[in-house]
Each structure stands twice: as structure tokens, then as C-alpha cells.
Amino acid sequence: MQIKPKTDDSLVLRTDFSDDNAWSKICGLITTPQTSFNFVAQVEFYSDSTFSQATAQQIVAGLPTNRTHWFLLVVDNITR
Numbered sequence: 001m002q003i004k005p006k007t008d009d010s011l012v013l014r015t016d017f018s019d020d021n022a023w024s025k026i027c028g029l030i031t032t033p034q035t036s037f038n039f040v041a042q043v044e045f046y047s048d049s050t051f052s053q054a055t056a057q058q059i060v061a062g063l064p065t066n067r068t069h070w071f072l073l074v075v076d077n078i079t080r
Contacts, residue, residue, distance in 0.1 A: 001051060001059075003062045004064070005046065005067070006044060007044045008070070009042045009043050009044045009070070010070045010071050011044050011046050011071075011072045012026075012027070012043050012044070012046065013051060013072060013073065014045070014047040015051050015053060015075065016052070016053070016076050016077040017049055017052050026079060030043060031043070043073070056074075
């Protein structure tokens, strides 16, 4: 498993593929401007079924080594 991002933005990695509506809702919540600061998250949504139910160790092993200063959000079956 290898994560191959298309941008330098931070990643939101989908690991649960049981509910497409929940995934869409989460994506919408993440990209909604925050009213108090009008902050908009600059992220890349990464939805690849290869990562279905991936463990933390598998995710870390799949991260590219040439990226700097970013974070990763993991959307799993508990995220709702």
C-alpha cells in the first residue's frame, strides 16, 4: 500500500468504505469555512479502497517519505 497524493496539501485518508453518505458528510464538514475565523482547510481527500480497514502501522508504512510539514486525518468506521 502506497499513498500517492496529487498535491502538497494535508491528507484526509478514507479507511472505511461502508457508508458513502457518511464520507461525503465528513468531506463537507472538513471543507466548510469556520465562522469564527473563516478558516478553510486545504486538504486532499484520499479515497482508495486499498486502505480499507488499514491499521495505523500500514498507513504509516504507506506514507511518502518526500513530504514535509503536513498532517494526516484518518476517517475510519468510528468517524461520523
